[in-house]
Amino acid sequence: MRSSPTLKSLLTPINPSLIPHPLSCFFSNSPVLHRRHRKDCDFNNGDDGLNTDPDGPPRIFVVQPRLRPDSSLKTKLHEALNLANSLDEQRDGYYDTEFLAKEMPPHLVVQNPIARAPRADTLFGAGTVNNVKCHLNALESKDGVDAIFVNAILTGIQQRNLERAWGKPVLDRVGLIIEIFNAHAQTKEAKLQAELAALMYKRSRLVRVRGSDGRYTFGGIGEAEVVSARGRGSGGRGFISGAGETELQLQRRRILERRKQLLSEIKEVRRTRALQRAARKRQKDSQGKEIATVAVVGYTNAGKSTLVSALSNRYLYCDDRLFATVDPKLSSVILPSGRKVLLSDTVGFISDLPVQLIEAFHATLEEVVEADLLVHVLDSSAPNLDEHRETVLQVLGKIGVSEDKLQNMIEVWNKVDLQEDEFDESKTNGEDYVSGSSGGEDNDIAFDQLSGKDVDVHDEDEKAELSGDFEEVIHDKQGDHSDGWISNDEEENLWVGYESCSVGCKTTDGQLKEVSSDWRTAAKGYQSQQESIHCVKTSAVTGVGLQELLEVIDEKLWPQQVVERDVFNRKWRPSHTEDNRIAVEQ
Ligand SMILES: Nc1nc2c(ncn2[C@@H]2O[C@H](COP(=O)(O)OP(=O)(O)OP(=O)(O)O)[C@@H](O)[C@H]2O)c(=O)[nH]1
Ligand SMILES: [Mg+2]
Numbered sequence: 001m002r003s004s005p006t007l008k009s010l011l012t013p014i015n016p017s018l019i020p021h022p023l024s025c026f027f028s029n030s031p032v033l034h035r036r037h038r039k040d041c042d043f044n045n046g047d048d049g050l051n052t053d054p055d056g057p058p059r060i061f062v063v064q065p066r067l068r069p070d071s072s073l074k075t076k077l078h079e080a081l082n083l084a085n086s087l088d089e090q091r092d093g094y095y096d097t098e099f100l101a102k103e104m105p106p107h108l109v110v111q112n113p114i115a116r117a118p119r120a121d122t123l124f125g126a127g128t129v130n131n132v133k134c135h136l137n138a139l140e141s142k143d144g145v146d147a148i149f150v151n152a153i154l155t156g157i158q159q160r161n162l163e164r165a166w167g168k169p170v171l172d173r174v175g176l177i178i179e180i181f182n183a184h185a186q187t188k189e190a191k192l193q194a195e196l197a198a199l200m201y202k203r204s205r206l207v208r209v210r211g212s213d214g215r216y217t218f219g220g221i222g223e224a225e226v227v228s229a230r231g232r233g234s235g236g237r238g239f240i241s242g243a244g245e246t247e248l249q250l251q252r253r254r255i256l257e258r259r260k261q262l263l264s265e266i267k268e269v270r271r272t273r274a275l276q277r278a279a280r281k282r283q284k285d286s287q288g289k290e291i292a293t294v295a296v297v298g299y300t301n302a303g304k305s306t307l308v309s310a311l312s313n314r315y316l317y318c319d320d321r322l323f324a325t326v327d328p329k330l331s332s333v334i335l336p337s338g339r340k341v342l343l344s345d346t347v348g349f350i351s352d353l354p355v356q357l358i359e360a361f362h363a364t365l366e367e368v369v370e371a372d373l374l375v376h377v378l379d380s381s382a383p384n385l386d387e388h389r390e391t392v393l394q395v396l397g398k399i400g401v402s403e404d405k406l407q408n409m410i411e412v413w414n415k416v417d418l419q420e421d422e423f424d425e426s427k428t429n430g431e432d433y434v435s436g437s438s439g440g441e442d443n444d445i446a447f448d449q450l451s452g453k454d455v456d457v458h459d460e461d462e463k464a465e466l467s468g469d470f471e472e473v474i475h476d477k478q479g480d481h482s483d484g485w486i487s488n489d490e491e492e493n494l495w496v497g498y499e500s501c502s503v504g505c506k507t508t509d510g511q512l513k514e515v516s517s518d519w520r521t522a523a524k525g526y527q528s529q530q531e532s533i534h535c536v537k538t539s540a541v542t543g544v545g546l547q548e549l550l551e552v553i554d555e556k557l558w559p560q561q562v563v564e565r566d567v568f569n570r571k572w573r574p575s576h577t578e579d580n581r582i583a584v585e586q
Contacts (some may be wrong), residue, residue, distance in 0.1 A: 057088030057096065058146040060171075061139065062107035063132055065114065065152055073109065075384045079322075079350075080151040081105055082301075083176055086321040089183040099320045106145065108135055114152070122165065123150070123158045129165050136166055149176050153352070156205025174201060174354040180323045181347075181357060187327040189269045189363060194326070196262045197360035203255045206248060270363040277370055285340040292557050293330070293342045295371035297396065299388035300324075300348030302379040303414040306540035308345040311550065316345055323348060328364050335554040336547070344371060351391045358398055365399045373556050374405055375549070380413035380537070410534045410552055417539040 062084050067073040084105045088095055110128045113119065122129055132148070139145055147169040150162065154172040162170045171179065178201050181194040283291050296304045305316040305325050312331035317324055328346040335341060344367050358365065368374065374396070382388055389411075396406060534552050538545035 059143060060084040060087065060105050061132075061136060061145040061148045061168075062105050063148060063150045064107060064109050065112035066109050067112065071383060075382075076151065077107065077109065080149065081107060082320070082322050083151075083173075083180065084149050086180050086323060087176065087183055088321075090186070095319075095321075105149075106135070106139055108132060119158075120155075121157060122161045123152065123154055124162075129162065133166055136168065147171055149173075159205065173352055174356070177323070177350065177354055178357060181326055184321075184323055184326045189266075190327045192262055192265050192269065193360040193362075193364065194357075196259065196266065197354065197356040199255055199259055199262065200356040200360065201354065203252065203259075206251055266360075266363055270366065273363055273366065277367075280342065287338060289339055291332075291340050291342060292372040293344055293367070293370070294373045294375055294553060294557075295344045295346060295368040296375045296377060297346065297368055297392060298348060298377035298412075299379065299382075299392055300350050302348065302377040302382075302388070303540045304348060304377045305345050307377055307412065307414060307538065307546075308343045310540045310543065310546060312343060322350070328367060333550070335557075336551050337554045337558065339554070339558070341553065341557065343375075344368070349392050349395045351387060353391070353395055355398075358395065362399075368396070369400050371405075373553065374401065374409040375412055375553070376409050377412045377414050379415050381415045381418040407533075408556060410536065410549070410556060412545075412549060413535060413537045414540055416537045416544060417542050 062077075062080050064073070064077045064080050067076055081104055084107075085099065085102045088097070108131065110124060110131065113124050113128075119125060124132075136145060136148070145168065148162070148166055149171045151173055153174060154162070154170070159170050159172060159175075178194065178197050181190075182198060185191045185194045277293075280291060280293065285291050296308055298304050300322045301320065301324075303318075305318045308314075308329075308331055309316045309318060312333045314331045316329055316331070325345060326347055328344060330342045330344050332340055333343050346364060346368060347361060376389075376392060378385055378388060378392075393406070534556070536545050536549045536552055538549055540546070
């Protein structure tokens with residue numbers, strides 16, 4: 001296996017007597033955070049601790065639970081692979097590898113334990129755990145992998161037991177997304193917030209482990225036996241209260257101290273942002289009129305930054321990496337009416353966005369809440385466009401965007417240039433992506449990256465479960481994995497407020513939009529006759545629809561002074577650049 005300084009250190013069991021910096025143990029299994037924070041920590045354990053020059057991003061093996069129908073599996077797997085490939089850090093302002101040049105990470109589609117009875121100790125059945133191990137062993141003879149990404153939500157205990165079984169750091173969906181935010185954060189504000197999210201995540205999964213020397217500690221990996229995730233009262237086999245519990249309290253106290261420090265720094269960021277917003281509100285454009293702020297929101301990779309770049313004629317970083325934008329930026333744009341607005345490009349959302357991130361990124365997301373108008377960018381070529389829309393609406397509700405603003409929101413169906421191609425492709429190739437599934441309804445499917453062939457692996461879960469391969473007794477409250485996630489109840493509540501405006505679609509000429517059949521999934525959500533949302537089809541790449549979008553923004557912000565429009569005859573051209581010189585960058 002190629003040596004990876006970044007992760008080599010992750011696999012080193014932590015000596016409990018050498019618990020160093022308050023943060024070190026929280027990042028013990030974190031490929032990117034580990035590197036970043038170890039630089040700040042005085043490890044003092046004989047290791048130089050400075051993995052500043054890793055030989056590349058971590059190689060991640062993706063474990064994707066099976067979903068039905070296959071089209072859902074296809075989109076989720078695709079997203080999981082992109083997430084895994086998005087975990088790299090910029091060096092000197094650049095990523096080492098072009099995203100599109102990256103190879104698809106090795107991956108395995110496994111039985112979905114949620115559909116049956118998820119195991120409290122490992123989530124997956126023993127057969128699946130063994131299958132993954134076999135694949136990891138096979139990969140060891142090639143390049144090897146540094147970490148495993150399970151595209152599900154794991155409890156702390158499950159994560160540790162899987163790490164033990166697979167001998168590698170394991171990241172679940174929440175953990176990986178938080179890692180990506182950490183890796184991509186460039187500004188102090190984003191870094192602080194990402195660290196806070198990581199801290200809160202770690203706090204929810206402190207586990208007690210017994211090292212090879214028989215001593216108990218918390219949060220270590222390697223040869224540790226996980227015996228409990230909770231302190232006194234968790235009561236289970238192998239749990240001995242006493243010294244370990246004191247250690248847990250110590251860890252918690254350290255987390256709380258660091259959290260307090262981060263919160264106070266973030267408070268300062270919020271204060272600064274509030275002052276900047278107030279100053280912007282007082283600012284006038286060349287016509288002596290107020291400058292409105294328009295927040296551009298949407299699912300990650302929908303094309304928000306590309307769109308803002310095109311509208312403002314100003315370069316913003318755009319990339320197929322998920323969460324390419326973590327640091328929000330404001331760019332000024334002149335509308336057809338001649339008035340100036342500030343477009344705010346901000347972090348993208350994703351399904352199951354960790355609430356720790358939403359909470360931690362409060363300062364950043366306040367810009368969205370405080371904006372005068374929201375533009376919701378959707379990737380119209382995404383097969384699960386409806387799901388993307390729902391996700392974004394949930395998050396907007398969660399961060400406190402008012403119902404009025406949601407109803408006034410403009411919906412942009414971006415990437416229309418891709419539509420025809422993708423539609424044709426999905427008709428012909430859509431299901432081929434998971435063709436291996438024919439090998440057995442419930443078997444784990446390997447999309448074998450080594451041979452290029454799909455491999456079916458017969459599941460031995462039930463046998464292994466009976467034989468009791470995994471002996472840990474788990475006392476973690478079941479359902480704990482939902483910690484920090486939007487609960488179903490909350491989702492429903494959020495939808496109550498939005499339902500009336502989530503249907504119907506009005507074009508700039510005031511007519512109900514004709515939904516053509518190739519708008520596939522999107523069409524489903526728009527069958528109601530209720531009209532309330534303006535939809536604009538755009539291509540941020542070719543410029544289609546951009547002029548129309550600016551006009552709709554004009555109309556939404558200042559309905560009383562709508563200018564005479566000739567939408568269909570006018571060609572898109574970038575807005576005046578002279579104003580971009582005073583673009584606000586934060
Ligand atoms: N074909 C096509 N590609 C687009 C369009 N808009 C954006 N893209 C591409 O989509 C990818 C993602 O674009 P971004 O602008 O970075 O997306 P984003 O929504 O800002 O993503 P995050 O910052 O990660 O949330 C990039 O590779 C863009 O070039 C479009 O209209 N058509
Ligand atoms: Mg972006």
